[in-house]
Amino acid sequence: MVCQTSSGTKVPSRISTGYYSKRTRDGRNMSRMCRAFWMAPFDPSDPAVDESSNKDPTEGPKFECGIAPAHPGLRIIGGQATWKGKWPWQVALLNRNREPFCGGTLVAPGWVLTAAHCIRRRLYIVAGEHNLKKRRTREIRVLESHIHPEYDVETVDNDVALLRLATPVAFDESIGAACLPDKPLPVGSLGTILGWGKLNDRAVNGSDILQEAQVPVTPQEDCRQVYAEYFVSENMMCAGYKRGRIDSCAGDSGGPLLVQDKQTKRWTVHGITSFGEGCGQRFGIYARVVNYVSWIKATMATL
Structure with missing residues (x-):
């Protein structure tokens, strides 16, 4: 089902972390009340963003971004498996039960870039892993979640958030940061x-x-x-x-x-x-x- 806005533009009646569907992308079934807008996609048992802070993690020295190990050369849909260390900035987001449900990107030792609709009250990240079935040795608590101030739950516009880690990660051969863009990406890239x-x-x-x-x-x-x-x-x-x-x-x-x-x-x-x-x-x-x-x-x- 799709809700109708007052302007005539359809907005999804359910959110999915990745795509609109009957189930959310983190596997939860959601029901929506359709008024003139789409209701916020948060679990009633987990309604708020934890922005408390009891310490100030330091970022440490300057770091190089966007450097990945040399590798030859994709399943997402139609893709292929990676190997450990190939994408050192990729992290998994875990919910309060330590279950993976979203992804994110390290952009600094203490910061992860992700989607606003992935935010939950309690979050953890796993860095430096490509196989989540193995023991997670680098699981870090998220200290603060910062949703973009203009995030719109109706249209999912400005679907951006930053996660501040309780402990900055130490960069090594399997953990690093991606670079931020300084210009738009051309069509066809x-x-x-x-x-x-x-x-x-x-x-x-x-x-x-x-x-x-x-x-x-x-x-x-x-x-x-x-x-x-x-x-x-x-x-x-x-x-x-x-x-x-x-x-x-x-x-x-x-x-x-x-x-x-x-x-x-x-x-x-x-x-x-x-x-x-x-x-x-x-x-x-x-x-x-x-x-x-x-x-x-x-x-x-x-x-």
Whole structure:
């Protein structure tokens, strides 16, 4: 079911962490009250964002961003498994029960970039792992969650959040930070998406092994045509294929869309997996990170 807004633009009656569907992307069934707007997608038993702070984690020395180990060369939908250390900035978000349900990207030793709709009262992250079935040796509590002040739960516009870690991670061969963009990503660019989400629309659980896939960035007008019933703002970008094939899916929300600079070979996070229609059916929609770099830097600098 889709709720109708007063302006005539349809908004999803249910949210999914990665895509709109009958179930949320973290596996929870949600029911919505349809008025003139879409109700907030939070669990009644877990309603608030924990922004308490009892210590001030230091960021440590300057660090290099976007440097990944050399590797040859993608399951998300139509992708392939990765190997340990290949994507050192990828983290898994865990709920209060230590269950993975979203992804995120390290952008500094003490900070993770993710989707606003992934935020819960109590969160943990796992860094430096690609197989979540193995013992999690680097599980860190999230100290504070900072949702973008203009996040709109009706349209999922500005679907961006920063997580401040209780203890900054130590960078090594399997943990590092992705770079933030300094310019928009051109249409046609080939991006890499990552996640531990479902491998197909019929799967019950996500993948234990981190998956990767490559998707092209599509023109905004094509995206709006395909998603004519939804609001697609300039803070969003589409990537993938009109008829699906390769896509992010349930459990991939909050994870990155990355592009490697051809000259410097550094990886930059240009998108945050936000929503879409099903899995592998239409374009995926991602928060456009370049629009939030000032807010990201200001938030990290003031704490």
